[in-house]
Amino acid sequence: MDVVWHAINRELGAKRSAGLFHSLSGVTAAMHALKYGARYDALVLFDPPVYPREGHPVQYLQQSDKESLASRAARRPERYKDPIDLAKQFARRLKNWVPDAYELMARATLRHDRAHGDYILACPREYEAHVFSSGANPDLWPQMAHCPGAGETRLRRSESRRSDAAGADWPRDGRGVGTSLRSDSRNESFFANRTSRRVHSRGRDFPSRHSDSRRRFRKSTFGSFNFRRLAPFDRFDSYPVIQMALLKIRKFPDDVLKEPAAAVKNINGSVEGLIDSMVQTMYAAPGVGLAAPQVGESKRIIVLDTNHDDPGKHLLKLINPQIVEAEGKLSGKRDVSR
């Protein structure tokens, strides 16, 4: 990693630079930054299999991936006659890539072995498995905040097709941690990733196409975990593959409902995690709206969706909402609570 960075500097001269890394290379880049300090002005990590810190709402789900990613890497076939064979394998598993990406990925993954006349994994599978299991170190994420020269650490999300298409604030299929490197870069850059939801590549495909494999995955991963409280998966066919744990809805006369909630000062990972869980909890209830105190968090956050026929299209996720104007009177309107 450091060799690459020095080579870039040698070729292009000292310039502001951003490192963009995907998947496992994102973990490597994070480890590199921790070892050598912030080499790049910005690090953008797509989908690196790192794990949320202690106490994060999705932490216990994420913990379940590490073995699966590492053992999957260790089981990979090592040799291929032709990169096309690997590309076909990708195509079978990953349905949402643009057509050329399969071959490109296969060629990037393999190197030609002249002695044997075939192709071999450029990164030995044992090494890949090792990086996955060391990347699964739950300390890697929080450590990024202490990376020499790093700014704040925060969550960023990735875009989803659905949100582009509908132009709506749909819960996007990714989330991540970000830290801006080099304090002098004034936060214009950030290190972003999507914490893997287990075998992260599958999450990119619409889960509806994978309902069977999802069911099998859920069973193998969570065993007897009670999913009955979750809304039917098919209603959320653009939802992340893994549904987050539902939060317990507090009801009258719970004390948390009686105290004024505190304003949110900055939107960090735990706030985004809370909001995502609230959205899931609201749809599963089902409810038109949910306020954070209703799930025991005394924070000024509300989520609303008045139209459940098309979940997500009218979804509102509001932080520190204030009524600035109000007019007219509606009386005799239904106002049901529990």
Place this chain on the structure above:
Amino acid sequence: MIDYTADVERAARVLVRAWTVDEKEIEIEADELLAVALQHEIDHLDGKLFIDRISRIKRELYKRKLKKLIKEGKADLERPSAVRI
């Protein structure tokens, strides 16, 4: 299920200012159900419950109904259930 319906007076239209998750400030003009929902949820943030907005007689009625349901085992405070507006 602990359902209770009450007539609560609400503004017909509201303008709400808030932050989005992307740290942008937005304003939402709402009427009908969304306006009611926004007022209801924002009340929650102020620690106000709809029972604070109804008359004392109705409040007592609600409490009694809730107590009865719990006694009959039809309601359970510990169990998550729907929140409707």
